[in-house]
Amino acid sequence: MTVAIAPTGQRPEVLRMQAVGKTFGGTVEALRDMSLTVGQGDFISLLGPSGCGKSTALRLIADLIRPTAGAIRWAGGQNPGDLGVVFQEPTLMPWATVAQNVWLPFRLRGKSFPAVRDEVRAALRLVGLEAFHDSYPRELSGGMKMRVSIARAMVTRPRLILMDEPFAALDEITRFKLNNDLLTLKQRIGCTVIFVTHSVFESVFLSDRIVVMAARPGRVIRELAVDAPYPRDDAFRTSSEYAAHCRAATAALHTAMGEAA
Amino acid sequence: MTSAEPALPQIDAEERARRKAARFERIGKWTLPVIALALGLLLWDRIVVWNQIPHYILPRPGLVLETLIEDWAILFEALLVTLQITLMALAVAVLGGVGLAVLFTQSRLIEMSFYPYAVILQVTPIVAIAPLIFIYVDNRLAGLLLCAWLVAFFPVLSNTTLGLNSADHNLRDLFRIYGATRWQKLRYLQLPSALPYFLGGLRIAGGLSLIGAVVAEYVAGTGGLKSGLAFRILEAGYRLNIPRMFAALILIAVTGVVIFAGLSFLSHMLLRKWHESALKREG
Ligand SMILES: Nc1ncnc2c1ncn2[C@@H]1O[C@H](COP(=O)(O)OP(=O)(O)O)[C@@H](O)[C@H]1O
Numbered sequence A: 001m002t003v004a005i006a007p008t009g010q011r012p013e014v015l016r017m018q019a020v021g022k023t024f025g026g027t028v029e030a031l032r033d034m035s036l037t038v039g040q041g042d043f044i045s046l047l048g049p050s051g052c053g054k055s056t057a058l059r060l061i062a063d064l065i066r067p068t069a070g071a072i073r074w075a076g077g078q079n080p081g082d083l084g085v086v087f088q089e090p091t092l093m094p095w096a097t098v099a100q101n102v103w104l105p106f107r108l109r110g111k112s113f114p115a116v117r118d119e120v121r122a123a124l125r126l127v128g129l130e131a132f133h134d135s136y137p138r139e140l141s142g143g144m145k146m147r148v149s150i151a152r153a154m155v156t157r158p159r160l161i162l163m164d165e166p167f168a169a170l171d172e173i174t175r176f177k178l179n180n181d182l183l184t185l186k187q188r189i190g191c192t193v194i195f196v197t198h199s200v201f202e203s204v205f206l207s208d209r210i211v212v213m214a215a216r217p218g219r220v221i222r223e224l225a226v227d228a229p230y231p232r233d234d235a236f237r238t239s240s241e242y243a244a245h246c247r248a249a250t251a252a253l254h255t256a257m258g259e260a261a
Numbered sequence B: 001m002t003s004a005e006p007a008l009p010q011i012d013a014e015e016r017a018r019r020k021a022a023r024f025e026r027i028g029k030w031t032l033p034v035i036a037l038a039l040g041l042l043l044w045d046r047i048v049v050w051n052q053i054p055h056y057i058l059p060r061p062g063l064v065l066e067t068l069i070e071d072w073a074i075l076f077e078a079l080l081v082t083l084q085i086t087l088m089a090l091a092v093a094v095l096g097g098v099g100l101a102v103l104f105t106q107s108r109l110i111e112m113s114f115y116p117y118a119v120i121l122q123v124t125p126i127v128a129i130a131p132l133i134f135i136y137v138d139n140r141l142a143g144l145l146l147c148a149w150l151v152a153f154f155p156v157l158s159n160t161t162l163g164l165n166s167a168d169h170n171l172r173d174l175f176r177i178y179g180a181t182r183w184q185k186l187r188y189l190q191l192p193s194a195l196p197y198f199l200g201g202l203r204i205a206g207g208l209s210l211i212g213a214v215v216a217e218y219v220a221g222t223g224g225l226k227s228g229l230a231f232r233i234l235e236a237g238y239r240l241n242i243p244r245m246f247a248a249l250i251l252i253a254v255t256g257v258v259i260f261a262g263l264s265f266l267s268h269m270l271l272r273k274w275h276e277s278a279l280k281r282e283g
């Protein structure tokens, strides 16, 4: 089933960052004055050079660290299971099978495996790894491990999924494939994603909103809308529309780098 | 510039050499120690014969073997006693070591308060503590166990502590994001992460508890209880029954090897599905 997606700006709000700042140890200003409203179904990329506070922003949203300025609010309050996270490394438990890894978010909420077997299977089917249910992570390739990680992040059908450069360590071919599959997945389950990347091409291909950031101090420089409709496929990658968006994002990124230097 | 073609036979030669080395490695691993042992025994035997050394100073290897068979009843009984203490000490070392490690990782306060004393217990030689222990601990079995435990628990403690703290930091974040309780984090993340480290400590502790058991028995004497191998060695020494000393020594060494092999096997079985150390490498 495809979830109809309302135009950006008219979607129900999921989460709002209000003038959020984070200073480490009183001296390192990792993030300054970041405001962002995340709507349901948004695919937002945080794009910027390393050190511009992308990971810090995600860690703030995940409540792993507290902001030193501003506030982050979930519309309607946050419940456990509202958030799914994918890191740059697959971050699987090597001693557990693929299915047990995907079960983890449920397990930590006290749900037995039989109780959620169907959800686990469905998540693995969505990432095309149903056959690897009982394999151990070390038997899988890097791309497959990342798929398991994605299945784990979405198995609870969270309201928001955070992805911190999830495909940065993969080869280009695998990355393209995973980009396509991620969009298909998004179409199927209508998830909301904040995606960190330093690849212009990746951000344009995937997102409907790109937040361009600069470093020292980490801050938002500009927000770009990529209004090409989903579903997007390989044809989009070669379209002039895509090229135009890439040019715009690259220009914004150059500004960001220029201001930072 | 060199073309690629002449390089091919060279790689083949290299590959051949590599295979040869691998085969040598495989066969040599077993045959070479056996050959060395046979040569050593032969040399030992010849030295005794050539120098006409009396058997109460250095027995011939054949005599040691004879004694081992003849005295088997006594020695085997002693072996069981020593083995019992060793295994009990190892069990207590595991419980105590893992228990303390878990306590240490749960409470920084407890760790800071007691870790230094764990180190002190570890670095103080057991032969220096043992006589005191037998003054204050009436029950001989309890005294022996305590000695063996003191020697064996530290590697389990320190390795397990290291393992509990070495869980992947992203996984730790993930557990926090999903609101895991302390107990869930311990059970599903820290303990499995610690398993390979624990098993490494266990292998060391296995050998150490045998050492602890033997040393404690030397210090304790018999005192009414059944005697273990160490006591049999002492006793045989007083009677100048050197062949029996050698026979008992061999039994102790074999016991140590068997314990080590057993624990290595256990470790392999527990880790073979997922841990790098148990991966079969190619070639
Ligand atoms: N825990 C921390 N303590 C101190 N400084 C930090 C910490 N985390 C991040 N920083 C600093 O904050 C800045 C932004 O880091 P980060 O958010 O990881 O950037 P990005 O993910 O965009 O590469 C960097 O200069 C980094 O050194």
Ligand SMILES: [Mg+2]
Binding pocket: A054, A055, A056, A164
């Ligand atoms: Mg980062």
